[in-house]
Amino acid sequence: MRVITAVLLLVSTAAADFAHARTADGLDPLPGDTRPSRYKLLVELDTEHSRYSTHSTITFEVLRPTSRIVMHARELSIDEAQLDSGEPARIAYDTARQQMSFEFTRPLARGEHQLRIAYSAPIGTSIESLFQVSYPDPGGTQRKMYFTHLCCIATGRRFMPLWDRPDMKAVFELELIVPTELEAVSNMPVVKRELLPSGMSRVTFQPTPRMSSYLLFFGVGAFDRVSEQVGSARLSVLTQRGKSEHGRFALQASADVLRYYNDYFQSPYPLPKLDAVTFPGAGAFGAMENWGAMFFFEDYMLIDPALSADEDRQRVYQVMAHEVSHQWFGNLVTMKDWSDLWLNEGFASWMATNATDHFHPEWHMWLHASEDRESAMRLDARASTHPIIRKVQTLEQAELAFDDITYQKGSQVIRMIEAQVGQDAFREAIRAHMRNHAYGNAVTADLWKELERVAPVPVSAIARDFTEQGGVPLIDVVSTKCISGSTRVLLRQGRFGLDQESRKARSWSVPVTAAVAGSDRIAHQVIHGARTVPLEVPGCGAVKINVGETSYFRTRYDPQSFAGLEQAFERLAPADELGLLNDTYSLGEAGYVNLGDYLEIASRLTPASDPLLSLQLVRCLLALDRLYSGLDSQEPLRIYARSRMSDLLAAVGWSPRGGESANTSILQATLIEGLATLGDRATIAEANRRFHSISTDSRADTSDTRRAIINAVGSGADAATFDEITRLARESANTAEKHAYYVAAARASDPQLARQMLDLTVTDQIPVQLSAVLITTVAAVHPALAFDFVTSKFDLVSRRLESSARIWFVPALAAYGVDTAAAEKLTAFARQRIGAAGSETVERARSKILLNAETRQRRLPQVDAWLRQHPQFPARRYQ
Numbered sequence: 001m002r003v004i005t006a007v008l009l010l011v012s013t014a015a016a017d018f019a020h021a022r023t024a025d026g027l028d029p030l031p032g033d034t035r036p037s038r039y040k041l042l043v044e045l046d047t048e049h050s051r052y053s054t055h056s057t058i059t060f061e062v063l064r065p066t067s068r069i070v071m072h073a074r075e076l077s078i079d080e081a082q083l084d085s086g087e088p089a090r091i092a093y094d095t096a097r098q099q100m101s102f103e104f105t106r107p108l109a110r111g112e113h114q115l116r117i118a119y120s121a122p123i124g125t126s127i128e129s130l131f132q133v134s135y136p137d138p139g140g141t142q143r144k145m146y147f148t149h150l151c152c153i154a155t156g157r158r159f160m161p162l163w164d165r166p167d168m169k170a171v172f173e174l175e176l177i178v179p180t181e182l183e184a185v186s187n188m189p190v191v192k193r194e195l196l197p198s199g200m201s202r203v204t205f206q207p208t209p210r211m212s213s214y215l216l217f218f219g220v221g222a223f224d225r226v227s228e229q230v231g232s233a234r235l236s237v238l239t240q241r242g243k244s245e246h247g248r249f250a251l252q253a254s255a256d257v258l259r260y261y262n263d264y265f266q267s268p269y270p271l272p273k274l275d276a277v278t279f280p281g282a283g284a285f286g287a288m289e290n291w292g293a294m295f296f297f298e299d300y301m302l303i304d305p306a307l308s309a310d311e312d313r314q315r316v317y318q319v320m321a322h323e324v325s326h327q328w329f330g331n332l333v334t335m336k337d338w339s340d341l342w343l344n345e346g347f348a349s350w351m352a353t354n355a356t357d358h359f360h361p362e363w364h365m366w367l368h369a370s371e372d373r374e375s376a377m378r379l380d381a382r383a384s385t386h387p388i389i390r391k392v393q394t395l396e397q398a399e400l401a402f403d404d405i406t407y408q409k410g411s412q413v414i415r416m417i418e419a420q421v422g423q424d425a426f427r428e429a430i431r432a433h434m435r436n437h438a439y440g441n442a443v444t445a446d447l448w449k450e451l452e453r454v455a456p457v458p459v460s461a462i463a464r465d466f467t468e469q470g471g472v473p474l475i476d477v478v479s480t481k482c483i484s485g486s487t488r489v490l491l492r493q494g495r496f497g498l499d500q501e502s503r504k505a506r507s508w509s510v511p512v513t514a515a516v517a518g519s520d521r522i523a524h525q526v527i528h529g530a531r532t533v534p535l536e537v538p539g540c541g542a543v544k545i546n547v548g549e550t551s552y553f554r555t556r557y558d559p560q561s562f563a564g565l566e567q568a569f570e571r572l573a574p575a576d577e578l579g580l581l582n583d584t585y586s587l588g589e590a591g592y593v594n595l596g597d598y599l600e601i602a603s604r605l606t607p608a609s610d611p612l613l614s615l616q617l618v619r620c621l622l623a624l625d626r627l628y629s630g631l632d633s634q635e636p637l638r639i640y641a642r643s644r645m646s647d648l649l650a651a652v653g654w655s656p657r658g659g660e661s662a663n664t665s666i667l668q669a670t671l672i673e674g675l676a677t678l679g680d681r682a683t684i685a686e687a688n689r690r691f692h693s694i695s696t697d698s699r700a701d702t703s704d705t706r707r708a709i710i711n712a713v714g715s716g717a718d719a720a721t722f723d724e725i726t727r728l729a730r731e732s733a734n735t736a737e738k739h740a741y742y743v744a745a746a747r748a749s750d751p752q753l754a755r756q757m758l759d760l761t762v763t764d765q766i767p768v769q770l771s772a773v774l775i776t777t778v779a780a781v782h783p784a785l786a787f788d789f790v791t792s793k794f795d796l797v798s799r800r801l802e803s804s805a806r807i808w809f810v811p812a813l814a815a816y817g818v819d820t821a822a823a824e825k826l827t828a829f830a831r832q833r834i835g836a837a838g839s840e841t842v843e844r845a846r847s848k849i850l851l852n853a854e855t856r857q858r859r860l861p862q863v864d865a866w867l868r869q870h871p872q873f874p875a876r877r878y879q
């Protein structure tokens with residue numbers, strides 16, 4: 001599963017009815033006396049009435065004699081259920097536990113039995129269970145596709161009665177009855193397709209291997225495809241008609257990484273085919289790894305030469321690498337339960353960055369990953385954090401597990417452990433883990449066992465400390481001193497926290513490296529506990545801690561060492577420069593150092609710096625600008641930010657001049673959008689000039705900055721421009737283009753227009769799945785406006801959300817707030833409409849808002865002071 005981090009808490013992976021489901025046994029309520037071995041399913045689609053009916057034969061094993069078979073089920077009403085002996089079942093529903101039981105007159109003996117069940121249910125529109133999506137074909141005619149999405153928690157049980165747990169693996173044998181004009185695709189290849197007297201077609205698929213039920217998938221629609229053979233597997237990208245060529249790039253990515261993983265895991269991909277099926281439109285998550293039939297939203301799969309940028313190519317490649325790696329980590333070997341979710345997601349995130357970096361070293365994916373690491377640390381340094389491995393006891397906790405701690409901290413911790421043991425030993429451990437648990441389940445301790453067997457140095461303490469407790473270590477450089485040709489560094493471990501609660505003492509076994517700037521002689525040491533320890537670093541000069549930023553901690557330097565490092569900044573590798581910038585900003589934000597220190601060190605950057613360093617600066621300036629929102633002192637910051645960003649834009653230009661890196665074109669796009677956000681008139685005027693040629697000729701200006709230009713026009717739009725953009729969106733028959741125009745309009749900085757967009761999101765003009773994305777886009781610019789709109793029209797809005805988003809959505813919007821009033825409004829709303837079932841979600845959002853408010857009140861004066869001290873900055877900056 002790949003979630004959209006930008007949409008923060010809007011990670012709608014499950015569809016639980018939380019009002020009833022917050023019980024300690026919500027996740028593990030089954031008696032444990034039965035388990036499934038095979039589900040034979042015949043599913044018939046009634047597209048005219050938007051319903052489906054299922055006849056299933058479930059083969060299961062009775063482990064202890066029982067007269068009562070309990071399965072998960074939600075909102076399903078069974079027409080008929082009987083044993084293979086013909087005995088009918090008495091059915092009882094337990095809504096609170098999301099269960100259904102089938103009772104018989106006599107206990108069933110130990111061993112195998114079969115239960116036949118028939119039922120029918122509606123086909124919905126939100127992305128869960130079996131749902132339909134409407135989209136315009138290239139001729140503008142509305143078409144429909146049908147898909148299942150059974151991941152992850154409490155979702156499969158809405159589609160069928162089942163043992164809804166990752167460790168209840170079984171074989172799935174699927175037959176579908178579908179309209180004859182539509183194609184059907186599932187995890188396994190089609191065995192046969194026959195025309196029925198009814199005029200419908202029956203499609204039979206090969207049985208799946210033994211797998212977890214959340215990986216079952218089918219899709220029905222009019223598809224085009226591009227394909228390629230890799231080893232024994234046929235790889236395909238399936239798209240809506242007329243778009244298959246846009247899937248070519250993703251196909252190449254899937255072929256690259258499949259070969260890479262076949263070798264890495266030393267266990268070839270076991271299925272005969274691997275499809276990547278595209279959902280025509282936007283939605284709440286990026287992609288899903290269903291075995292043999294991955295599922296992607298268009299934004300995460302298609303490259304449209306007229307609209308896509310390098311950023312899209314990097315995202316498509318990396319998301320493909322993520323989902324394909326799940327075919328092993330997740331599908332072949334699955335976590336035992338959701339407490340070990342990171343074994344799926346941390347590994348897939350780490351693997352995807354590695355594989356993408358392997359094929360595209362010029363993208364510097366590990367430098368890009370520093371942004372994800374920052375997101376993880378920001379969450380991990382607050383009271384509401386959790387350990388990577390967390391005993392999940394409620395559905396809300398299981399939902400919250402799909403966050404940056406699990407994905408990104410997980411990925412960073414794996415990277416740190418790999419750096420400790422070496423790539424070869426680490427790969428050996430992974431291969432053994434795959435061999436020993438194939439088609440089964442595993443817990444984190446199983447992996448550590450393999451690692452201990454092959455690791456040349458002990459790593460268990462590090463592994464446990466970073467996965468079993470939350471929080472971010474802080475390594476303090478107490479002093480540095482040159483003594484006969486080497487530098488003695490005194491280090492002390494503490495804890496980095498953004499609030500009081502998260503500063504409480506805690507200690508880790510932290511692998512620390514250090515080197516003199518410009519030197520490749522690296523000193524290593526694992527630091528335990530809080531006492532001050534010396535580290536001898538070869539050579540004399542400014543010392544950088546955490547060389548290459550491969551360990552997960554923050555570093556604070558004493559003032560003298562920091563000053564030395566600032567002077568030596570240009571001699572550091574980009575990863576170290578980036579680490580220093582990130583740490584300094586974050587330490588400043590939390591009050592460990594003066595926030596002006598960040599601006600000071602960032603003034604070392606020039607237009608010749610690595611584009612990812614410039615991107616770090618742009619993002620920090622935009623983050624500061626959001627914190628300044630509504631304050632009189634915002635203008636000096638804006639003048640400074642516009643000046644620095646305009647200089648950068650002048651240096652990189654508005655469109656490729658030939659020969660730039662992909663990261664440079666990402667910088668171009670970010671600068672254009674960012675300057676428009678800051679209200680830069682020159683940028684908005686130039687964007688409008690270019691936009692006119694784009695909108696009158698879709699082939700004009702196919703550069704990588706096309707979408708950025710549209711976004712800039714959206715940000716600076718007046719009423720006439722807003723109408724123009726929304727008209728283009730309405731009239732476009734290209735789902736990606738439609739999406740891009742609506743998102744651009746939602747960025748409007750004019751509050752009147754933002755309000756107009758919010759009103760639009762609850763009309764039929766906007767595709768259902770796009771509403772939440774647009775409201776969130778408005779909230780990023782006008783948090784209070786978006787919050788007030790959604791809370792005043794909650795019933796209307798929530799009809800367009802997935803059911804679980806009733807809990808997520810409002811806190812996600814509120815989290816953009818920067819003052820205590822926003823926190824209070826959220827509390828009041830939560831009390832009325834969310835209740836105890838969403839308490840952790842609400843608390844996370846509240847702590848984010850209060851942190852924003854504190855930074856605004858206590859740290860921005862430091863930025864004001866720095867700006868006052870550097871009135872001439874733009875003139876003297878690159879001397």
Ligand SMILES: [Zn+2]
Nearest residue numbers: 001002345348
């Ligand atoms: Zn994933």
